[in-house]
Amino acid sequence: MTQIKSKKFMLLDPVQTDHIHCESCPIRHRAVCARCEADELELLEEIKYYRSFEAGQHIIWSGDKMDFVGSVVSGIATLSQTMEDGRTQMVGLLLPSDFVGRPGRSGAAYDVVATTDLVMCCFRKKPFEKMMETTPHIAQRLLQMTLDELDAAREWMLVLGRKTAREKIASLLAIIARRDASLHLNAKNGPLVFDLPLTREAMADYLGLTLETVSRQISALKRDGVIVLEGKRHVTIPDMERLLEEAGDDSDGGMLD
Amino acid sequence: MTQIKSKKFMLLDPVQTDHIHCESCPIRHRAVCARCEADELELLEEIKYYRSFEAGQHIIWSGDKMDFVGSVVSGIATLSQTMEDGRTQMVGLLLPSDFVGRPGRSGAAYDVVATTDLVMCCFRKKPFEKMMETTPHIAQRLLQMTLDELDAAREWMLVLGRKTAREKIASLLAIIARRDASLHLNAKNGPLVFDLPLTREAMADYLGLTLETVSRQISALKRDGVIVLEGKRHVTIPDMERLLEEAGDDSDGGMLD
DNA sequence: TTTTACTTTTGATCTGGGTCAAAGATTTTG
DNA sequence: CAAAATCTTTGACCCAGATCAAAAGTAAAA
Structure with a gap:
């Protein structure tokens, strides 16, 4: 086990x-x-x-x-x-x-x-x-x-109240990537790869956006090379630091005990 | 005591x-x-x-x-x-x-x-x-x-993600009124009266808005008779039900044990 | 009471994201 | 495999709330 x-x-x-x-x-x-x-x-x-x-x-x-x-x-x-x-x-x-x-x-x-x-x-x-x-x-x-x-x-609450649509999407991707990594015990430093577990609509409901805006912003992040998409759901994060910058997060990534 | x-x-x-x-x-x-x-x-x-x-x-x-x-x-x-x-x-x-x-x-x-x-x-x-x-x-x-x-x-999170500016203000006023009432053991049914403990800017930071929008929406709620203002801070709620409608809340007001 | 420093209101204008609409993808069903 | 149902993308336009600007209260300091 x-x-x-x-x-x-x-x-x-x-x-x-x-x-x-x-x-x-x-x-x-x-x-x-x-x-x-x-x-x-x-x-x-x-x-x-x-x-x-x-x-x-x-x-x-x-x-x-x-x-x-x-x-x-x-x-x-x-x-x-x-x-x-x-x-x-x-x-x-x-x-x-x-x-x-x-x-x-x-x-x-x-x-x-x-x-x-x-x-x-x-x-x-x-x-x-x-x-x-x-x-x-x-x-x-x-x-x-x-x-x-x-x-x-x-x-x-900070994401919902103060971040832009692009930052919201980046924040969500970062959270999913992080949780997914900790769950699968991924190698730390390689590019992160995962499948989005949510539809665009579910993401919109999480982020306080419309599904159209979610789609547009995902396309924009893809166009700008922040993420790589294969199909609609399979995501690769070539550079986690870059994603966190896009999310507007502190680079240190929060405090644990 | x-x-x-x-x-x-x-x-x-x-x-x-x-x-x-x-x-x-x-x-x-x-x-x-x-x-x-x-x-x-x-x-x-x-x-x-x-x-x-x-x-x-x-x-x-x-x-x-x-x-x-x-x-x-x-x-x-x-x-x-x-x-x-x-x-x-x-x-x-x-x-x-x-x-x-x-x-x-x-x-x-x-x-x-x-x-x-x-x-x-x-x-x-x-x-x-x-x-x-x-x-x-x-x-x-x-x-x-x-x-x-x-x-x-x-x-x-629901307030921040999905409510309009007017609903946000009404929600905040409702929460303050409710907490204030429970703290002071007010008579249940009279009009609620309290002093806003927050500046417009602090309210804006709570609601994910700008202080100008907060000011405008408070003026609007006052104009529409939802609240009565004396000075900048002293608030009277003549009809709590009305305020909760404006806040977009269920009329039943949440569940306690 | 005037000066200085907020805080709040109000107006004019701009814009990010919502809304409406339609066309592709992808998956499911028959 | 075609048809139906979803899910996703993209475009055109609009509006709620942001931004910029200025005036009007209010309050503390001098």
């Missing part, structure tokens, strides 16, 4: 990994835990289950009661909000190992839609919340993940 | 409040805690201190090392991000009782600026983090608060 490198993607840093059944499972045993390991695994198995969704399927409707939390095992989903007149804004992108759900809340705040075929690892909410109370490290890990999401949301 | 009504504003729901020294103090004793009450209060006192700031003063610079967390006791502060060329985007508004800081992170991600004279109740970060480990409810409470902030940030 391959280990995911970034600790960002785990609810608890695994001290022993040999009991893990699901790679992106948000509950992991921890050596320091006072409870008996067997007990925990039993409880864990009891409340864990898998759900599969087809591309395009609504996973959760905003406002619905949500009786589970979980994490993406494979596939991609989007979080979005829609106004009555149909204007929609994507507020998050869920890639494998990302957490879904709001412990302590009864209702869903956003629509969650599967962009590709998708598998989720779910936990019934009530038992999960009980487990959070008895296993403090779960709450602490969730806090860290939520702080990461908050940082991402706030970074996106 | 008056009790703040909304549980949203406390790190732990107070079971006994007679030991609380600071109204917006993020650490509160809890009856279920296994540790001796005296011990906790002693530790608490040891790591707690107050800091005062003048209007306009930078509290935290983005990127700086931050060795404390805390909460606003009185006054108002803003969270903002700035690009190299000077474009800035506010990503949060801190009112009394709001939490500041990122347990587990060494660096500040945003500039924090005092908008008015301001007092903060601070805790040295290391001992606070240790306390989080020994008192699980603190992490759980922080998680709830962070989830609230995440919801707010994502709601703001």
